[in-house]
Amino acid sequence: MNSPRTIGVGLISVGWMGQLHSRAYSALPVMYPELGIKPRLVVAADTNPERAQYAVDVLGYERGVTDYHEVLTDPEVEVVSICAPNFLHAEIGAAAAAAGKAFWIEKPVGRSADETQAVVDAADAAGVATAVGFNYRNAPAIEYARKIIAEGKLGRINNVRGAFFADYSAEPNGALSWRFIRNLAGSGVLGDLLGHLTDLAHYVVGPIDSVAATTKTVYAERPKLPMGQATHFAVVENGEMAPVENEDYAGLLVRFGPDAVGAGAVGTLEASRVTVGPRAEYSLEVYGTEGSLRWNFERMNELELALGYDGPHVGFTRVMAGPDFGDFSHFQPGAGTSMGYDDFKVVEAKKFLLSFVGQDSAHADVHDALAANRVVYAGEQAAASRAWVDVEQVAGTTAARNTSAVPSAAGASA
Ligand SMILES: NC(=O)c1ccc[n+]([C@@H]2O[C@H](COP(=O)([O-])OP(=O)(O)OC[C@H]3O[C@@H](n4cnc5c(N)ncnc54)[C@H](O)[C@@H]3O)[C@@H](O)[C@H]2O)c1
Known part of the structure; x- marks a missing residue:
């Protein structure tokens, strides 16, 4: 085997996602030895010094710092993971591009479509590779679903139903983390979970071109949680209460556009x-x-x-993911032995670093993030106006790239 290509990694923010990105980089050479890629964990930044130190002591970074600019100016850093809270994404994404660093950024890339557009423009102008944390598209069962839909096995797609339902804030005393504050997060569950679902629908079925929507905030206030402490799953008893500034629930009616594999399909997306x-x-x-x-x-x-729909076997069959599904065989030898959530991020790290070394891996990049963000933004507008809103389409996304596999059925549904 040739000597591995070592790639210097910088990390910005050592919270849940920062730790997960780091585990993914460390696992990559073990799960994909044939790629000859070896990430080197150079420097991690977090404003909480204990987390910066954790990055060194536990995750294996060579240095820990409290100012993210030190990550971007380090000449040993070639790629950067941006795992900060949402309000910093646009600032750090544009700064990473200006520093000529490829970056893997968590979703949502911007608090608004305009912020995401600014990151796209900066990355395109600098010509740096990017990846976005839309991890659910890396599930082998999803890769398989996408493949058989593209092959036409389901026929013409009539309707899609997606629901991303979580209980991380079901408890009324669930902490008021940065996720609930508009200036820090942007929208609520629209940007957080519905963005993921939109990307999944785009990836499997194709681009959405119009939406109607409604939203609801179930709990008007929650106990405060200081930045950098605990997670958004935390429950705080007898804490100081402050207002929730964005929505807990969002429901979209959607139509898929003419460029989709599922052109003309309609559906519902909820979170x-x-x-x-x-x-x-x-x-x-x-x-x-x-x-x-x-x-x-x-x-x-x-x-x-x-x-x-012929014969006695009509109805659903349960199929277990196995070696012929997506990247499954890199993780487990046979169907029935399950992959886990962390594995999705190892697949994502692989796609990102392959694109960094110049191999197109049809992964989610900032253009896909903009496409998802525009649907979310249209959803916010539609909920406010109670009217259908058209979604401005984005060129160069993974969803648009893969639409030639199946003849368009646009106009077949009404
Ligand atoms: N892909 C997914 O499934 C998924 C899941 C969870 C979170 N996320 C996204 O990941 C991002 C981070 O979420 P999280 O759950 O890891 O958050 P978190 O609250 O666990 O961690 C955020 C970290 O950022 C640090 N930080 C704050 N300001 C900073 C600054 N100026 N410089 C450096 N670090 C700073 C905090 O101290 C904290 O350690 C968010 O954008 C979120 O939407 C994605």
Whole structure:
């Protein structure tokens, strides 16, 4: 084997996602030895010095700092993971591009479509590779679903139903983390969970071109949580209360545009952070003229599949992800032995670093983030106006790239 290509990594923010990106970089050479890529964890930044030190002591970075600019000016850093809270994404994304660093940024890339557009413009102008943390598209069952839809196995797609229902804030005393404050997060569950779901629908079915929407804030106030402490799953008893500034629930009616594999399909996309029962029940269901499929993150290694409508075997069959599904074989030798959430990020790290070394890996980049962000933004406008809103389309996304596999059925539904 040739000597590995070492890639210097910088990390900005050592919270949940920063730690996960780091584990993914460390696992990559073990799961994908044939790529000859070896990430070197150079420097991590967090304003909380204990977290910066954790990056050194536990995650294996060579240095820990409290000012993220030191990550961007370090000549040993070639790629940067941006895992800061949402309000810093546009600032850091543009600064990373200006410093000539490729970057893997968490979603939502911007608090608004305008902020995301600014990051896209900066990355395009600098010509740096980018990746976005839309991890659910890396599930092998989702890759398989996408493939069979593109092959036409479900026939013409009629309707799509997606629901990302979480309970991380179902408890009324669930902490008021930065996620609930408009200036720090932007929208609420629209940008947080519905952005993920929109990207999944774009990836599997194709671009959405119009939306109607409604939103609701279930809990008007919550106990405060200082930045950099605990997670958004925390519950604070007898804390000082402050207002929740964005929505807990969002529901969209959507239409898929003429460039989609599922051109002419309609559907519903919902997200909630306050459901009681679903823990992280993130589901996508696709219904076509010849068959249907359903996927749910809580059972992420399974796909429910119905193909055809003849004979006694009508109805869903449960299929376990296996070696012929996506990147499954890199993680487990046979169907039934399950992959986990962290593995999605290892796949994402692989796609990012492949694009960094110049190999197109059809992964989610900042253009896909802008496409998802525009749907979210249209949803905010539609909820306010109670009218349908057209979504401005984005060139160069993964959704648009893969639409030639199936003849367009646009106009077949009405
Ligand atoms: N892809 C996914 O499924 C997924 C899941 C969770 C979070 N996220 C996204 O990841 C991002 C981070 O979320 P999280 O859950 O890891 O947050 P977190 O609250 O766990 O961590 C955020 C960290 O940022 C640090 N920080 C704050 N200001 C900083 C600054 N100026 N410079 C450097 N560090 C700073 C905080 O001290 C904290 O350690 C968010 O954009 C979120 O939407 C994505």
